[in-house]
Amino acid sequence: xxxxALGRAEExxxxxxxxxxxxxxxxxxAKALARAxxxxxxxxRTNHHLFQPLLYQVATGIxxxxxxxxxxxxxxxxxRTIRTLLAEVHGMDLxxxxxxxVTPTGQTLELPYDYLVVAGGATHAYFGxxxxxxxxxxxxxxxxxxxxxxxxxxxxxxxELATDDAERAARLTFVVVGAGPTGVEITGQLAxxxxxxxxxxxxxxxxxxxxIILLDAGPSVLxxxxxxxxxxxxRRLESxxxxxxxxxxxxxxxxxxxxxxxxxxxxxxVARTKIWAAGVQASPLAAMLAxxxxxxxxxxxxxxxxxxxxxxxxxxxxxxxxxxxTADRLxxxxxxxxxxxxxxxxxxxxxxxxDISTPAPFRYSDKGSMATIGARQAVAQVGGVTITGxxxxxxxxxxxxxxxxxxxxxxxxxxxxxxxxxxxxxxGHRLINLTGATAVEELPAAA
Amino acid sequence: xxxxALGRAEExxxxxxxxxxxxxxxxxxAKALARAxxxxxxxxRTNHHLFQPLLYQVATGIxxxxxxxxxxxxxxxxxRTIRTLLAEVHGMDLxxxxxxxVTPTGQTLELPYDYLVVAGGATHAYFGxxxxxxxxxxxxxxxxxxxxxxxxxxxxxxxELATDDAERAARLTFVVVGAGPTGVEITGQLAxxxxxxxxxxxxxxxxxxxxIILLDAGPSVLxxxxxxxxxxxxRRLESxxxxxxxxxxxxxxxxxxxxxxxxxxxxxxVARTKIWAAGVQASPLAAMLAxxxxxxxxxxxxxxxxxxxxxxxxxxxxxxxxxxxTADRLxxxxxxxxxxxxxxxxxxxxxxxxDISTPAPFRYSDKGSMATIGARQAVAQVGGVTITGxxxxxxxxxxxxxxxxxxxxxxxxxxxxxxxxxxxxxxGHRLINLTGATAVEELPAAA
Numbered sequence: 001x002x003x004x005a006l007g008r009a010e011e012x013x014x015x016x017x018x019x020x021x022x023x024x025x026x027x028x029x030a031k032a033l034a035r036a037x038x039x040x041x042x043x044x045r046t047n048h049h050l051f052q053p054l055l056y057q058v059a060t061g062i063x064x065x066x067x068x069x070x071x072x073x074x075x076x077x078x079x080r081t082i083r084t085l086l087a088e089v090h091g092m093d094l095x096x097x098x099x100x101x102v103t104p105t106g107q108t109l110e111l112p113y114d115y116l117v118v119a120g121g122a123t124h125a126y127f128g129x130x131x132x133x134x135x136x137x138x139x140x141x142x143x144x145x146x147x148x149x150x151x152x153x154x155x156x157x158x159x160e161l162a163t164d165d166a167e168r169a170a171r172l173t174f175v176v177v178g179a180g181p182t183g184v185e186i187t188g189q190l191a192x193x194x195x196x197x198x199x200x201x202x203x204x205x206x207x208x209x210x211x212i213i214l215l216d217a218g219p220s221v222l223x224x225x226x227x228x229x230x231x232x233x234x235r236r237l238e239s240x241x242x243x244x245x246x247x248x249x250x251x252x253x254x255x256x257x258x259x260x261x262x263x264x265x266x267x268x269x270v271a272r273t274k275i276w277a278a279g280v281q282a283s284p285l286a287a288m289l290a291x292x293x294x295x296x297x298x299x300x301x302x303x304x305x306x307x308x309x310x311x312x313x314x315x316x317x318x319x320x321x322x323x324x325x326t327a328d329r330l331x332x333x334x335x336x337x338x339x340x341x342x343x344x345x346x347x348x349x350x351x352x353x354x355d356i357s358t359p360a361p362f363r364y365s366d367k368g369s370m371a372t373i374g375a376r377q378a379v380a381q382v383g384g385v386t387i388t389g390x391x392x393x394x395x396x397x398x399x400x401x402x403x404x405x406x407x408x409x410x411x412x413x414x415x416x417x418x419x420x421x422x423x424x425x426x427x428g429h430r431l432i433n434l435t436g437a438t439a440v441e442e443l444p445a446a447a
Numbered sequence: 448x449x450x451x452a453l454g455r456a457e458e459x460x461x462x463x464x465x466x467x468x469x470x471x472x473x474x475x476x477a478k479a480l481a482r483a484x485x486x487x488x489x490x491x492r493t494n495h496h497l498f499q500p501l502l503y504q505v506a507t508g509i510x511x512x513x514x515x516x517x518x519x520x521x522x523x524x525x526x527r528t529i530r531t532l533l534a535e536v537h538g539m540d541l542x543x544x545x546x547x548x549v550t551p552t553g554q555t556l557e558l559p560y561d562y563l564v565v566a567g568g569a570t571h572a573y574f575g576x577x578x579x580x581x582x583x584x585x586x587x588x589x590x591x592x593x594x595x596x597x598x599x600x601x602x603x604x605x606x607e608l609a610t611d612d613a614e615r616a617a618r619l620t621f622v623v624v625g626a627g628p629t630g631v632e633i634t635g636q637l638a639x640x641x642x643x644x645x646x647x648x649x650x651x652x653x654x655x656x657x658x659i660i661l662l663d664a665g666p667s668v669l670x671x672x673x674x675x676x677x678x679x680x681x682r683r684l685e686s687x688x689x690x691x692x693x694x695x696x697x698x699x700x701x702x703x704x705x706x707x708x709x710x711x712x713x714x715x716x717v718a719r720t721k722i723w724a725a726g727v728q729a730s731p732l733a734a735m736l737a738x739x740x741x742x743x744x745x746x747x748x749x750x751x752x753x754x755x756x757x758x759x760x761x762x763x764x765x766x767x768x769x770x771x772x773t774a775d776r777l778x779x780x781x782x783x784x785x786x787x788x789x790x791x792x793x794x795x796x797x798x799x800x801x802d803i804s805t806p807a808p809f810r811y812s813d814k815g816s817m818a819t820i821g822a823r824q825a826v827a828q829v830g831g832v833t834i835t836g837x838x839x840x841x842x843x844x845x846x847x848x849x850x851x852x853x854x855x856x857x858x859x860x861x862x863x864x865x866x867x868x869x870x871x872x873x874x875g876h877r878l879i880n881l882t883g884a885t886a887v888e889e890l891p892a893a894a
Contacts, residue, residue, distance in 0.1 A: 047604060047877070048878055064876065077647050084650075086881070104601070107610070109608075142878060157551070158533075158550070158551065161533065161556075200524050201524045203531075406873075408873065412863070412866070415859060419859070422855075426521060428514065428856070430518040431513055431516055434494075
């Protein structure tokens with residue numbers, strides 16, 4: 001049912017903009033409309049704006065979730081024309097121009113729009129093996145990161161309790177699938193935990209003997225980076241004891257092990273902890289729009305939008321970020337989503353003001369790429385320049401802190417980083433929850 | 448089965464001490480034995496040492512859980528004779544002198560002891576109405592606090608989405624049962640959230656109109672405090688808009704409401720959020736020991752131990768903290784558990800050294816009591832001296848920060864406090880999880 005208390009359209013003659021998704025793209029899109037003569041409704045199924053690039057630091061105990069996930073409504077608290085609704089979008093009626101969203105209590109809201117920005121992001125892809133997700137969890141949400149933290153730190157607890165060598169070895173073997181930035185970053189932290197953070201805390205096991213394996217189907221780590229940085233990264237990881245296996249694919253995953261095939265043939269690696277950092281799949285909202293408009297999607301389910309991010313055949317509808325693809329095949333990174341959000345917000349503001357000229361297409365301004373490797377090392381490339389080591393690490397820290405929202409979170413994050421760099425290298429946030437570990441042994445609940 | 452890899456008794460001739468519980472009492476007890484000629488095994492079913500007095504700050508978004516719950520094994524990392532095991536105690540064989548504990552994977556360990564310290568703490572009591580726990584959650588663990596945070600902050604989200612006035616009012620009514628220190632402290636924070644933190648973030652509701660009710664069966668708030676401080680606290684809470692109802696008891700609680708009876712008769716208060724801060728019940732370990740030894744327990748299930756905290760009829764077994772009672776009826780506070788832990792640890796060290804003289808009984812040194820009221824106000828009494836207002840608040844902050852374990856947690860907590868006192872008064876940790884809110888509407892999952 002349509003709900004009049006929530007339908008501002010009836011009270012206001014101002015054009016209504018609905019933004020679906022409170023991630024990088026959605027928030028930039030909404031903010032770009034704050035001074036336009038419109039009412040904006042920002043809908044998200046969580047109450048927070050997540051800074052995904054630092055999720056791996058939650059999963060490894062460096063940061064508490066709150067610092068990288070401020071309340072979404074606080075992020076736009078000063079923009080008085082933006083209201084925030086906690087609801088999940090279940091459908092869009094492009095004819096009637098209405099978004100259908102369901103609240104946590106099961107109430108259906110109909111949100112009328114004049115302009116719609118769809119910024120649903122992406123989730124994991126297991127390349128036709130959805131059953132692997134229970135054995136090799138991936139990391140896209142705060143709950144995922146908390147669960148991985150329980151899994152990773154819990155593995156050491158269970159190794160300490162193990163009574164035979166084979167079980168102990170299985171608990172102390174960690175396999176990361178996918179050597180893109182996320183895979184490399186979490187692998188580096190796994191190595192730091194094993195070598196620097198945890199050794200003194202255990203009595204029966206030597207955590208330094210943990211086996212950490214990073215594999216990728218391609219011939220190099222950090223595929224989109226310069227070859228020089230790829231080599232540097234692989235050497236650094238290996239110097240921290242990581243086994244880097246390239247041109248190697250996972251062929252089977254179960255609770256006890258992962259089977260891989262590569263240059264040396266097929267091998268079953270007994271490992272209780274597997275982490276998936278390999279594939280992405282566009283939000284189901286892309287398929288919804290594709291079906292409604294006949295617009296094609298690519299292999300990863302991304303919607304092929306026009307150069308101005310408008311959705312073909314849907315009046316007033318734009319789609320941005322990880323759930324879309326354009327002719328220039330932009331990477332699925334925060335920078336693209338943010339720039340598209342701002343671009344689309346401005347486009348809508350132009351149209352509201354009566355500017356109906358053909359817009360200049362969206363153009364991505366690549367500010368460079370970087371990834372941490374662990375042990376205060378990182379790699380970065382900006383334009384043609386490449387940087388490695390501590391300097392790249394400092395640059396990485398600076399850029400990531402500055403992109404966090406609010407000085408409270410920036411200073412808090414700096415504080416936790418300093419803490420983890422201190423000589424004891426402890427992590428401040430090591431909470432785990434193994435409740436029900438007997439039943440769902442390989443997937444402890446989020447803690 | 449007994450498990451030789453974990454049974455150090457077989458490898459070592461040193462006396463074996465098992466400490467059950469990694470709370471205030473257990474950790475002090477274990478640490479007091481660090482230099483004695485014994486091996487100590489510290490068993491806890493969680494991986495962290497919880498600083499319970501600050502749990503209410505997790506439930507209201509001020510602190511992240513990690514700062515008040517450091518990894519237990521890190522707390523005793525320097526004491527090389529203490530090992531930490533993540534397992535839940537299911538039984539004690541006082542004849543064979545063995546503790547039976549079950550690991551998260553369901554494996555049973557038998558831990559032989561020469562001396563045993565049982566420090567299981569306490570849980571909530573609902574005075575014969577266990578079904579109330581699902582409607583009026585209490586707060587004893589990190590998971591409880593996360594769940595309450597989802598509940599409290601989620602109430603505002605659902606009020607913002609509400610479509611009729613009655614539902615909105617029900618969402619914005621908060622009832623706290625029990626006006627001891629915990630009840631007063633969480634009530635103060637509920638008032639701060641409603642009046643100072645949240646108003647700017649909402650568009651449809653005025654959070655300042657939230658109704659916050661604190662009730663207690665007794666004639667005053669903060670029962671064990673000086674009457675002057677009780678009056679001050681009640682007036683301060685009322686000045687923040689809290690309805691304080693004394694000599695008032697809960698007679699029924701369901702998902703929609705709480706029925707109370709007091710000086711003005713019976714009333715059903717429609718309120719979606721009820722928080723239980725009323726009763727405590729000793730850990731089931733007290734009943735286990737009572738049954739095995741024939742030792743009596745009191746109304747709250749606390750075991751009546753000897754003046755030296757030894758358990759009557761159980762050789763080498765001590766019990767301390769919230770799960771015991773002594774002739775001088777000490778309060779169930781951290782200070783008592785800590786002092787008993789140190790006392791018992793020293794007693795065991797004496798006995799191991801061959802000192803079998805009759806010990807001086809445990810004597811509690813009362814260092815005073817304090818409670819925060821919110822809005823930078825607190826009350827404190829030290830000996831006969833009472834302090835109120837900002838000065839008491841600063842004293843409270845100092846004492847609580849200093850009792851946290853580790854400078855990393857102390858500075859981190861100070862930082863989050865400064866953040867919450869800043870003029871915007873935002874809270875850094877507002878994550879909620881309303882997943883499944885339709886099904887278990889009144890008890891969202893921990894987030």
